[in-house]
Amino acid sequence: MKPYLPLALAVAASLALAGCGGKTNDPDALTILGKKSDLTKPYMTEIFEHYQETTGEKLKIRSVEDAEYENEALRLLGTDEAPDILLHFHNADLNRFNVEENFLYFNDAPWADELTDSARAYCTDASGNLLGLPFWESSVSGCYYNTKLLKGFGIPSTQEDFDGMCESLLDKGITPIFWPAGCSWMAQFGLDPVFADAPNGPETLAKLNAKEIKYEDISSVTDMVTWIANAAKKGWFGKDFLDKGWDDISPALASGKAAMTFIWDTWFYTDFKDGTYTKDDFALMPVFMNTAQRGTYEGGNLNMMMVNKNSAKKEIAIDFLEFCAAPENYNVAFNGISTVSVFKGQTTNIQSKMVTDAKSSIEKYERVSTASTKIVGYSADDMMNALNALFRGEITVDACVKRMDENRLAKARAEGAEI
Amino acid sequence: MSKWSKMPKWLKYTIWPAVACIVVAAVIMFMVGYFGFISEQSDTDAERNLKETYTQVSNSFGKLMRRNWSILESCRDYIELSDNYDSVTPQKVTPKEFIESKKEYWGFTDLYFLDAERNYYSFTEDKQGDKPLENGSQTLIDANKPIMAGETIGSLKVTMFAVAAKGEYNGFAYTAIGISYTNTDMAKALNADAFGGTARSFILRADGNVLLSAQRGGGAMDNYFDYLSGMLDDETIDGIRADLTALCADCEELAPAADAYGYLPYTFRGEQRCIIYMPIGYEDYALLSDVPFTAVSHGFLLAQRATMRVLLIIFSVVIAAVIAVLIVYIVTQSKHNRKELQYRERMFDVLSNNVNDIFLMLDPQTQKVEYISPNIERLLGIKLKDARANIRTMASCAVDCNIIVPNEELQAIPIGSSRDWECEYMHQATGERRWYRVAIYHMSIQGMEKYVIVMSDRTLDKRLNKQLQEAFDAAQSANEAKSNFLSNMSHDIRTPMNAIVGFSVLLERNAGDEELVREYTRKIMASSHHLLSLINDVLDMSKIESGKTSLNVEPFSLPDLLEEIKIIILPQAKAKEQDFSIRTQGVPPDELMGDRLRLNQILINLLSNAVKYTQLGGKIEFIVQKIEESGQFCKLRFLVKDNGIGMSEDYVKEIFLPFSREKNSVVNKIQGTGLGMAITKNLVDLMGGIIEVESAPGKGSTFTVELSFTHVQEGAEDAWFRQHITRMLVADDEEDICLNIREVMRGTGIDVSYVTDGAAAVETAVKAHEHKSDFHVILLDWKMPGLDGVETARRIREKVGKDVPILVLTSYDWSDIEQEAREAGINAFMPKPFFTSTFFQTIRPLFAEAPQMKAEEPPAEGALNGRLFLVAEDNELNAEILQEMLAIEGARCELATNGKIAVDMFSNAAPGYYDMILMDVQMPVMNGYEATRAIRASSHPEAQTIPIVAMTANTFAEDVKNALDAGMDAHLAKPIDMDAVRTTVARILEKREKGETN
Secondary structure, eight states, X not given: OOXXXXXXXXHHHHHHHIIIIXXXXXXXXXXXXXXXXXXXXXXXXXXXXXXXXXXXXXXXXXXXXXXXXXXXXXXXXXXXXXXXXXXXXXXXXXXXXXXXXXXXXXXXXXXXXXXXXHHHHXXXXXXXXXXXXXXXOOOOEEEEEETTTTTTBXXXXXXXXXXXXXXXXXXXXXXXXXXXXXXXXXXXXXXXXXHHSTTHHHHHHHHHHTTSSOGGGOHHHHHHHHHHHHXXXXXXXXXXXXXXXXXXXXXXXXXXXXXXXXXXXXXXXXXXXXXXXXXXXXXXXXXXXXXXTTOBEEOOOOEEEEEXXXXXXXXXXXXXXXXXXXXXXXXXXXXXXXXXXXXXXXXXXXXXXXXXXXXXXXXXXXXOOOHHHHXXXXXXHHHHHHHHHHHTTSSOHXXXXXXXXXXXXXXXXXXXXXX | XXXXXXXXXXXXXXXXXXHHHHHXXXXXXXXXXXXXXXXXXXXXXXXXXXXXXXXXXXHHHHHHHHHHHHHHHHHHHHHHHHTTTTTTOOOSSOHHHHHHHHHHHHOOSXXXXXXXXXXXXXXXXXXXXXXXXXXXXXXXXXXXXXXXXXXXXXXXXXXXXXXXXXXEETTXXXXXXXXXXXXXXXHXXXXXXXXXXXXXXXXXXXXXXXXXXXXXXXXXXXXXXXXXXXXXXXXXXXXXXXXXXXXXXXXXXXXXXXXXXXXXXXXXXXXXXXXXXXXXXXXXXXXXXXXXXXXXXXXXXXHHHHHHHHHHHHHHHHHHHHHHHHHHHHHHHHXXXXXXXXXXXXXXXXXXXXXXXXXXXXXXXXXXXXXXXXXXHHHHOOOHHHHHHOGGGGGXXXXXXXXXXXXXXXXXSOTTOEEEEEEEEEOTTTOOEEEEEEEEEEEEETTEEEEEEEEEEOHHHHHHHHHHHHHHHHHHHHHHHHXXXXXXXXXXXXXXXXXXXXXXXXXXXXXXXXXXXXXXXHHHHHXXXXXXXXXXHHHHHHHHHTTOOOOOOEXXXXXXXXXXXXXXXXXXXXXXXXXXXXXXXXXXXXXXXEOHHHHHHHHXXXXXXXXXXXXXXXXEEEEEEEEEEETTEEEEEEEEEEOSSOOOHHHHHTTTSXXXXXXXXXXXXXXXXXXXXXXXXXXXXXXXXXXXXXXXXXXXXXXXXXXEEEEOOOOOOHHHHHTTOOEEEEEOSOHHHHHHHHHHHTTTTOEEEEESSHHHHHHHHHHHHHTTOOOSEEEEESSOSSSOHHHXXXXXXXHHOSSSOEEEEESSOGGGGHHXXXXXXXXXXXXXXXXXXXXXXXXXXXXXXXOOOOOOOOOSTTSSTTOEEEEEOSOHHHHHHHHHHHHHTTOEEEEESSHHHHHHHHHHSOTTSOSEEEEOSSXXXXXXXXXXXXXXXSOOTTTTTSOEEEEESOOSHHHHHHHHHHTOSEEEESSOOHHXXXXXXXXXXXXXXXTOOO
């Protein structure tokens, strides 16, 4: 991407916002409330513009600074200025909005079947209610591996085979997994199956968030941390992974020093720099972290358009969501956008070959991003902080699990959660 | 003598290390050979071990295949029969129950019903699979024989055994049935635990595709040859593949030959491994195992290690023994070498500290000092560490040369050559100077280039040479001086002698001509005087140079000295019509402590020369300046300036050398010994002063003499007040003189007014008179432009009257104007320069008595008339001359031929009989000093008062002092100058008459 393009897009987005309702005082205009950074995404501005041009309806786009968004949205919701449509991720913060009272469910919406399974799963609550229309870019997180370095291996079908493969790679002098200690997100992929897989996952999640249990009460969490500790000890993460960070991933993979890493597909298009190996040399397999026997993928986090149940213009809002969910419209909005498909009929977006090739596996083993979005007080950094202490030999596995939980609770309390 | 002691030294030193090396080499060779043998045996053992192990595994796997097919065949029969369960046989279990019981018993994972289209129906899942199988079924159908194949069911890899069957199960028409095992299940069959679980064992096809892996977690392995890529080169992998293909092709079904196997040892990342492969007798399937060598030959390796350990111990002991011997040898040698080195270093240090040669060694590249002898600190005052740190510190003591030779010059010295030069160095602390011959040798020491610098002390040689040179120069100079002296003396003595002799001859011939006699006698006398002065100077010079001259320090009056000088010089200057003036500046003290005679001699010499070398009508200034005063000490500067002929620059440089005279036509005509200035210079040096001269031809000369004196504390000046003198008027056309008088009079209580011409003096005096405040004294310069001193005095007298004393201040002889001055009303004359003491002495009588002209000193003429002298003189001729001369003066004398007689004659004489005794010094029996002492010590009434005057050829200051010390009253030098005799006698007698004594 040319360096001036983001600026141009931002300017264009700002102009579009201004033109499509930012200054509109039309009382009939549909009010959409969202974070400033979310509303300036090109596909968002595109759909807003496209809607107004196509229908002649007016939209009032109301953006709030990111840091103030949660509180401001909560405040507005109880006032006459409440938005007709609210943009929000399906994460722990959403619990504060009393979704049942304030927003419509879309279980029977005509566009519900248009969503991919993973997208629909993401937008569905524990009771199976579809909370809104996911209109966002997505990616697939998993284990991306160098096909040339893994020549001779097939896709491991079990944790045991994955471990055996790592051992064989190490015998060959190849670092199996590049896991920089500075990159905190990786462990969350292993936690998804623990809290997402029915029937026990959601129940476990609820108990955890209700402070009825702790991480240490969940054996899978301990299993995962044990596996991570052993992998680090055996050298599967490399010798100097404690000193590495985000910037080291691309060189490690491109040079062939490491064979695999846990990341997402769009990273290859934004941060990966070709070296001895190019992005075409990589493929996708599930992440094995001793919490899912067949491995796991993590689906993308999606921003949902949720309709205010109490809005006088909720019918127009429903129409707007239907407009957005129509293939002829979302394909306009996502034209040329790098993203995993959220809608089944999505054709104009750019999907990586890695994801396409692993489609059947993804369909089987993809899980909604659960840990980072639904565990109250979850912080990837805090979790990594505990794991790094473990890597350095300062604490045991059990102590690490305990510290993860302490960190989580501390963060939750700091954020004002009643926990 | 033993053979050992006869052995050459180099051989003694090398034999033991050589023996040790040979022993070590032999042991190493033995061990290399041994370990090579062991390794070979180990390899053979490993291959045999592997072959035996995996032949058994292969056989076991063959049995497993057959067993599974057998199971399937039994199942097939039962399942086929089960189709007619109700109508054919009364079985108690259903097929489903049968299969489930077998599954549990035999441990397979699942049972599948297969059709010709590779579709399958899972017994466990009880449904048809999503997609057809990839392998196996077609082969089965085509060959109608039992098969084994790897399949992927869902995402799970399994090994499937199948046999042909025919029937329908839950509506699925099948042509074969198969059972599957997971990789984990099958691993047991491959003896996964063999070799400590370190082996990677596979059932694979000849192309490397893995059917199953014995390794835990090996399920992900697809193709082992692909995995080996990067660990083995492609050629080796292709070789294994080809070999395996051939072995499988030659293998009878399920009956592999015992020697049908391949073996390949290899090393990867430092680990020795070995691969063994063998067909299993089914299609191109083979058993392949990749095992760490250490695991295969563990026992052998243990034995090998034990052997190695023993050998190592033996070898270590041997090596230790050898090393011990070597250490003892080296230590002994080292001690010996160290002692030798210490001895040499000590010896070198001792030598270095006791010799004055300095040694250095430098690195050619860095010029870093690698060695420097410690005596550098003693010899040059440079700290050893400083010199070591930076060789350039030595440059600081070099005088007009440099030890630091530029690099390019150093590098230009070929190896084996040297460069040397001489250089003078100065000790940094003491300043002592030393000469060194610095030699730089560029040499190779044990293959390393070095600069060795040897600084050989040449100081003694240099000093000796210098002394020799100085002695030579001195001798040469003395010789030249002697030659010059003789030459000069010869010339200078012969010249007046020639005149004396010549005119004496002429006198004899013309004795009758009174005028010629007078003329010749005058010339003879002039030549005699010149000869006398020459002799005096030569003797003076000789005395000074011999170091026998000493100073006679006593109080003297500076005004008196200057007056005496003026008396001597003024007539000479007047004779040449020169303007001679004496001035003082800065108020010099009146009374000083010093050698009056020597100072007089210095100044007379300078002033006589000034008169001599200044033309008629020229100008001569004599200035006395006080330039410094501190407590009782003061420094005076005497300036003698003239506008005479001057001197050339070259001559000025040697003016103070003996017998030096400028060679020009003017000077050549002026008589002189050429010793005067040399004597003057020596006297000034003797008095601790300095003398300088500035001169240029035709522009005159200025001699400057600076001398220090102790000045005698002067008495209180309240005498002025007692005389009621509080105001005075000074008139002089030179304002400096007026100011000087005012300065001199400061502190006396007298208010000095001055004017610079006569008319102003008259006007000022008249005004004061009119205001009834007359000046108490008026001091007038004689020679002023306009009204001169006499005329001014006359006019003042006309207006003011005769009560105010008027004095004339002059450098000139006032005898010519004395009469006129008296008539004009001048009371007294005062010589320049102005001194308070002189002024007071002059003015006091004027206030004590009525103002009147002070009487002049009685002329010396007639002072001898009628006197009777006792003359002690042993030389008859001298005695006769004196007697005649005294007779001419109207005096008489009685002669004594030695001191003793003189004493007796005096003792026997009545008091008042003799007026004076003229005493020669060098006399037989009793010399003049002894005689004087005897007279002074005698009981004669006039023993203490009778004037005794030395009359001797001993004319040095010491002689004068000795004479006075002996009790004499004065000293007169021979040859006798009757003027001097007259003056001296007159002075002494006057004093005697006044009752004063010495």
